Amino acid sequence: MYDFHTHTLLSDGDLLPSELLRRMQVLGYTVVGITDHADAGNIDEILSALHKVEKSATSIGIRLLTGVELTHVPPVHIPKLARYAKEKGADIVVVHGETPVEPVMPGTNHAAVTCPFVDILAHPGLITREDASLAGKHNIALEITARGGHNRTNGHVVRVAESTGCILVVDSDAHHPGDLMSERDREIVASGAGISGELLKNLLTTEGNEFYQRFT
């Protein structure tokens, strides 16, 4: 199993990266993205801390993908900051999309899907077909999220992704140990969002997931 979107004490999560990784190992994860909330003020600290725990992840059999979630960054600054994250060695740049439960600035989804340094647009709310098409064109994954509130529009996200050819990922956006998902939880989140059949099976595994192929 994979999870490309989690939080630790480096932002507003409960756990040290090492404890999160150990708990995920026990649940059967082999690929974990730690993507703490970042803006221009803390991006260096997050990435340098994550790079220091990469070795301990490897030693317990987990591939740690170091990342950030650019959160409430004004859309005009997203391209520059996403590029900066990649220059600082981030494996994954997530953008905190226009969820229906927070006043994320309009234009955030659009800035994310037009930026070549963004990998995942998290909880993109009522994303437009036009922006979903751009995400497809730029190989940016749209996220199906387990997180309460953000998950209200999962069904919409699956529909527009399927009709525009976007890659999907299923993530926990975990902040607390109780947010981490079992295999069954992941199936419920994905199938509850309207995904079925072959896509469901491929989407949930590291081998079949189209997004993860870029790291192999």
Ligand SMILES: [Zn+2]
């Ligand atoms: Zn958070």
Ligand SMILES: [Zn+2]
């Ligand atoms: Zn998040």
